[in-house]
Amino acid sequence: MKPLAAVRNARVYHKLIPNVVSYENWTVIDGEHIELSDEYKQFLKERGHELQSKAGGAICQLIVQNLENSVDLGRKMIKNEVFRGILTAVSDPRKDGKPAAI
Numbered sequence: 001m002k003p004l005a006a007v008r009n010a011r012v013y014h015k016l017i018p019n020v021v022s023y024e025n026w027t028v029i030d031g032e033h034i035e036l037s038d039e040y041k042q043f044l045k046e047r048g049h050e051l052q053s054k055a056g057g058a059i060c061q062l063i064v065q066n067l068e069n070s071v072d073l074g075r076k077m078i079k080n081e082v083f084r085g086i087l088t089a090v091s092d093p094r095k096d097g098k099p100a101a102i
Contacts, residue, residue: 003088003089008092010035010037014049018050020049020050020051021044021049024053029094029096063089064088066087
């Protein structure tokens with residue numbers, strides 16, 4: 001799953017007792033509606049879960065680091081390797097922000 005898709009997906013919360021699965025059902029600040037899909041709701045109901053929608057939920061930020069092969073710089077270091085890669089940062093649309101870096 002791509003990082004932004006992972007952050008945008010509706011979230012669920014389940015405590016063992018009571019047997020209730022809470023799921024997000026809300027419209028965020030930019031107008032996007034986030035709700036668990038009917039397919040997933042049906043899947044949970046078929047397994048005996050009681051469902052409860054919540055207008056609100058957790059907000060997160062995500063950074064994914066994809067490291068490529070190490071590069072030998074040809075000099076003595078404590079660790080003789082420097083890794084090159086790509087950082088992918090995404091901001092949760094629930095808070096209407098954006099990733100930033102220095």
